[in-house]
Amino acid sequence: MMKVKYVFLLVSFLLIGCSKDEESMSNDSSIKLSSYSIRFLAGDECLIDVYSNTDNLSLIDENPEIATGWWVNSGKSIRVKGEGVGVTSICIKDRYNPEILSKIEIISDYFEGIFKEDGDKASIVVQSNDKVIQEKIETELKTMAVARTGTLYSFSKSSKIVIIKDLQENCCSGSYDWNIDSITIKMNEMIQKYLFRRIDDSLVEIDLDLTEIYKLKYPNSFIYRVRVSLGLTNVKCGENYLLLP
Numbered sequence: 001m002m003k004v005k006y007v008f009l010l011v012s013f014l015l016i017g018c019s020k021d022e023e024s025m026s027n028d029s030s031i032k033l034s035s036y037s038i039r040f041l042a043g044d045e046c047l048i049d050v051y052s053n054t055d056n057l058s059l060i061d062e063n064p065e066i067a068t069g070w071w072v073n074s075g076k077s078i079r080v081k082g083e084g085v086g087v088t089s090i091c092i093k094d095r096y097n098p099e100i101l102s103k104i105e106i107i108s109d110y111f112e113g114i115f116k117e118d119g120d121k122a123s124i125v126v127q128s129n130d131k132v133i134q135e136k137i138e139t140e141l142k143t144m145a146v147a148r149t150g151t152l153y154s155f156s157k158s159s160k161i162v163i164i165k166d167l168q169e170n171c172c173s174g175s176y177d178w179n180i181d182s183i184t185i186k187m188n189e190m191i192q193k194y195l196f197r198r199i200d201d202s203l204v205e206i207d208l209d210l211t212e213i214y215k216l217k218y219p220n221s222f223i224y225r226v227r228v229s230l231g232l233t234n235v236k237c238g239e240n241y242l243l244l245p
Contacts, residue, residue, distance in 0.1 A: 031057065031092050031102035033078075039107040041198055042082040043180040048104060049077050056095050063088040067106045082108030084180075111178040111196075112157035114235050115204065119146035121231025123205070130221040137214055141228050153232060197229075205229045 032051035040046055050057070054075045061068050066086040072079045080090060087107050094100035122145035128134040154163040155176060162176040162185055174187035183196045183206060195207035210226040 031094075031100065033092070033102055033104065035104070036102065037105040037107075038080060039109060040082055041111060042085045042108045044198065045079055045081045047072070047077050047079055050075075050092070056097075058093055058095050060091040060093065061088075062091065066108050069104070078104070080104065080106065082106070084108060085110045110157040111183065111204075112155045115153045115155070115232035116235050117148050117151040117153070118231045118233050119149035121203065121205075121233070122146075123229040123231075125225060125227045127224040127226075128221055130218075130223075133218050133221040133223070137218075137223075137226060141210075141226075145228065145230065148230075152235075199231075202234045204232050204234075206232060 034049035034051070038046050038048075048069075054071070059069050059071065059078065063086065064083065066084050066088040067080055067082050067090065069078050069080045069090040071077070078090070078092070085108055087105075089106055090104045092102050092104070119142075122142070124138055124141045124145070126134045126137045126141070128137070148167075150167050152165040154165075155178075156162075160175050160177065161173060163171055163173045164187075165171045172187055174185060176186070177184045178196065181196055182193060184191060184193045186192075192208070197205045197207070199205060207227060207229045210228060211223065214226045215223050
C-alpha cells in the first residue's frame with residue numbers, strides 16, 4: 001500500500017509540474033524568432049526565421065525609410081532590408097491579441113572601414129567599333145589595376161574622411177559621401193563619383209565610368225563605353241595598415 005501511495009503521489013507531482021509548464025507556455029507573450037537584433041550595411045538584407053505560429057501575425061515597420069520587413073518562405077521567415085541609415089525596429093504582433101508581440105531591433109549602418117585594392121578582382125568593360133583601340137584600352141586598364149594592388153582606403157563614417165595610401169606609402173586625405181549604391185570621393189578640388197556594390201562581408205566594388213576620358217584620348221575612334229570596377233577587400237584593423245582618422 002505504501003508503494004502504491006508513493007507512486008500515486010509521484011505521478012500527481014509530475015502532472016502538476018506538466019500542467020504548470022503548459023500554463024506557462026500558453027501565457028508566453030513573446031513571438032519566438034531566430035534573432036531579435038540586426039546590424040548591417042544600409043542596402044543589405046537579412047533573413048529572420050519565425051518559430052511561433054504565424055497564422056495571426058502581422059508586421060509593422062516603425063520607420064520604413066530606414067528598414068522594411070516582409071514575409072517569405074510561406075510565412076515562416078521575415079526578410080529585412082536596410083533602406084537607409086539609422087536605428088529602428090520591426091514589430092511582429094498577433095492581430096487578435098496585441099499583448100503577444102516581439103521586436104527586431106535594427107541598426108542600418110553607414111559605410112566605413114579599411115579596404116585594400118585588389119587588381120585581380122578588377123572588372124573591365126570596353127565597347128568600341130575599333131577592336132585594336134578596344135584591346136589597347138583593356139590592356140591599359142588591366143595593367144593599371146594590377147599596379148594599384150595594395151593601395152589602401154580608410155573610410156571613417158564619424159568624420160566622413162577618407163585617407164588613401166599608395167604603394168610608396170604616400171598618403172592623401174579628403175572627404176567622402178556614401179548613399180547605398182554610390183560613393184563620392186573628394187580630394188582637393190577633384191570630385192570622383194563611383195557606383196558602389198557590396199559583394200559580401202569582405203568585398204565591395206567601386207565602379208568608375210571613364211568613357212568621356214577615353215573619347216578625348218582617342219577622338220578618331222567610336223568608343224561607346226569604358227568602365228572599370230575596382231575590387232576593395234576589407235582588412236582587419238589589427239593588421240598594421242592605415243589607421244582610421
